[in-house]
Amino acid sequence: MLYQWAAEAMKAYVPLEEKQLMELLEVPPSSNLGDIAFPCFILAKQFRKAPQAAAKDIADAFTHPYVHAEAAGPYVNLRFDRDYYGRLMMEELDQGSMPDAGNGIKVVIDMSSPNIAKPFGIGHLRSTMIGAALYNMYKLAGYDVVSVNHLGDWGTQFGKQIAAYKRWGDDTALSLDPIGESLQLYVRFHEEAANDDTLEQEARDWFRKLEAGDEEARKLWAYFVEVSMKEFNRMYQRLNVSFDHTLGESFYNDKMQPVVESLKEQGLLEESDGALVVRLDDEGMPPCLIIKKDGTTIYPTRDLATAIYRHDVMKADRLLYVVGSEQRLHFQQVFTVLRRMGMDWADSCTHVPFGLMKFEGKKMSTRRGKIVVLEKVLDEAVARAMAIINEKNPDLEGKEEVANAVGIGAIIFGDLKNNRVNEVNFSLEDALNFDGETGPYVQYTYARTQSVLTKGAAAVEATHEVAAPDAIGEMNILGDSGWELLKLLTIFPEQLLRGIRHNEPSVLARYALDVAQSFNQFYNKERIVTDEQSTRSARLRLTHLAGASLSRTMKLLGVQTPDRM
Numbered sequence: 001m002l003y004q005w006a007a008e009a010m011k012a013y014v015p016l017e018e019k020q021l022m023e024l025l026e027v028p029p030s031s032n033l034g035d036i037a038f039p040c041f042i043l044a045k046q047f048r049k050a051p052q053a054a055a056k057d058i059a060d061a062f063t064h065p066y067v068h069a070e071a072a073g074p075y076v077n078l079r080f081d082r083d084y085y086g087r088l089m090m091e092e093l094d095q096g097s098m099p100d101a102g103n104g105i106k107v108v109i110d111m112s113s114p115n116i117a118k119p120f121g122i123g124h125l126r127s128t129m130i131g132a133a134l135y136n137m138y139k140l141a142g143y144d145v146v147s148v149n150h151l152g153d154w155g156t157q158f159g160k161q162i163a164a165y166k167r168w169g170d171d172t173a174l175s176l177d178p179i180g181e182s183l184q185l186y187v188r189f190h191e192e193a194a195n196d197d198t199l200e201q202e203a204r205d206w207f208r209k210l211e212a213g214d215e216e217a218r219k220l221w222a223y224f225v226e227v228s229m230k231e232f233n234r235m236y237q238r239l240n241v242s243f244d245h246t247l248g249e250s251f252y253n254d255k256m257q258p259v260v261e262s263l264k265e266q267g268l269l270e271e272s273d274g275a276l277v278v279r280l281d282d283e284g285m286p287p288c289l290i291i292k293k294d295g296t297t298i299y300p301t302r303d304l305a306t307a308i309y310r311h312d313v314m315k316a317d318r319l320l321y322v323v324g325s326e327q328r329l330h331f332q333q334v335f336t337v338l339r340r341m342g343m344d345w346a347d348s349c350t351h352v353p354f355g356l357m358k359f360e361g362k363k364m365s366t367r368r369g370k371i372v373v374l375e376k377v378l379d380e381a382v383a384r385a386m387a388i389i390n391e392k393n394p395d396l397e398g399k400e401e402v403a404n405a406v407g408i409g410a411i412i413f414g415d416l417k418n419n420r421v422n423e424v425n426f427s428l429e430d431a432l433n434f435d436g437e438t439g440p441y442v443q444y445t446y447a448r449t450q451s452v453l454t455k456g457a458a459a460v461e462a463t464h465e466v467a468a469p470d471a472i473g474e475m476n477i478l479g480d481s482g483w484e485l486l487k488l489l490t491i492f493p494e495q496l497l498r499g500i501r502h503n504e505p506s507v508l509a510r511y512a513l514d515v516a517q518s519f520n521q522f523y524n525k526e527r528i529v530t531d532e533q534s535t536r537s538a539r540l541r542l543t544h545l546a547g548a549s550l551s552r553t554m555k556l557l558g559v560q561t562p563d564r565m
């Protein structure tokens, strides 16, 4: 809003279009200087004057009923009339209008995507949290978003899994700890296969049967999928994440042949050591493996079929893949092969990579199917949150729910506040610090806005005021801290779009921290629930808007904001 207004006010004094102006405008380094600054360097040529002189000329000539201009070196600093613009800002904020940047563009987000019969790893956790946040962000900006959990439920390892199960499987153990037991079977397979050639052959036979739709193979495979899904769903429930589609790699089983044919027809497939590959030497990449020596398909083959399906059948305009940085090369290869096949839409495929996450400085090993390791982290976070609540506010109603929201929220926020490609060194203690840059800090601030509003409502009632409780009141009464907060609240749409442009939820996590900090400054500086009606109305109104902004932003990130803490 401010940029728009600043551009409108400046338009008469500089030979630039409004749009160009908007791009040049800046927020001054200190709010003492003004609300918006226009740097005059670009005018030096046109005015044949030093930028300093150009700034002075503009400031001297400037007249506007509600905007004041002042030259400071090469900048023109603009200051807005707080009462006039403050009201406009509050009205716009109330409407909560959002840019329709998406305009119906369809975005398919590949997220979470754990592997059946393997542990749900930290990478899958990060993919789930980052993917869910991106999903919400795109949706709010008017995109038509679809999330897909691309389960790793296909591949030769399922042949091994079945072969091992047939020899040593134990249903009771499997139902008790499906992933642990599956992994044990898998490990045992490899141990015994070292001395027993028949095992590998058995596994190959089973996978071939599976690919051919053999009933027994299918049944066993479905059983593995089912027990693993049960485990994964527990995680999803706790994170409060769901998917529009759960379409594993197996879904593309019958969609790969046409891809392989087409690669062949286009002369892109070459033999290499008995396998079929697409050479990518010109791009400085190793070849992309399409058909293994034993004639079976592989991960990239399935991703080719998947991308084509998402584009052709799901009608995706953009394809996002929220997958760890270690798969960068894989996606480069897949996208390049698509381009080679003449699919120019390959340019709308984006790998959204993220870094490793360590817990308390340690790389967490999910060895031997200990998916529970991750669940334990969640449990621990909730338990610690509960301990803090018991200390701070032991009589709080609904403590369990609040502890859950705070503990899980601390983990989600502790991840999302980081630039996603960075390695995250996660410490539960830091993530739960109510005074740090944390989820609980933002949640606590939100709860503070709600308790101020409750007090405000009580005060209004006590005085039997006739004015509507949402009357705007007097803006100048907000003080500098209130004015800064109000300005910050208005830039939410820009932050949302920036987060989308970079596929970066941290933009919004940082924004939530800024708003929380700014509200706390306002809260500490100004008495909000004053006796004087118009002062109180304005301040309560601002408090309400800050609370709404905090809860909306946190919700986008997948973090709940309890009213009381």
Ligand code: ARG
Pocket: 110, 113, 114, 115, 150, 151, 152, 303, 306, 321, 323
């Ligand atoms: N299941 C894979 C893994 O755990 C991730 C899949 C990512 N998505 C994709 N379309 N390749 O490594």
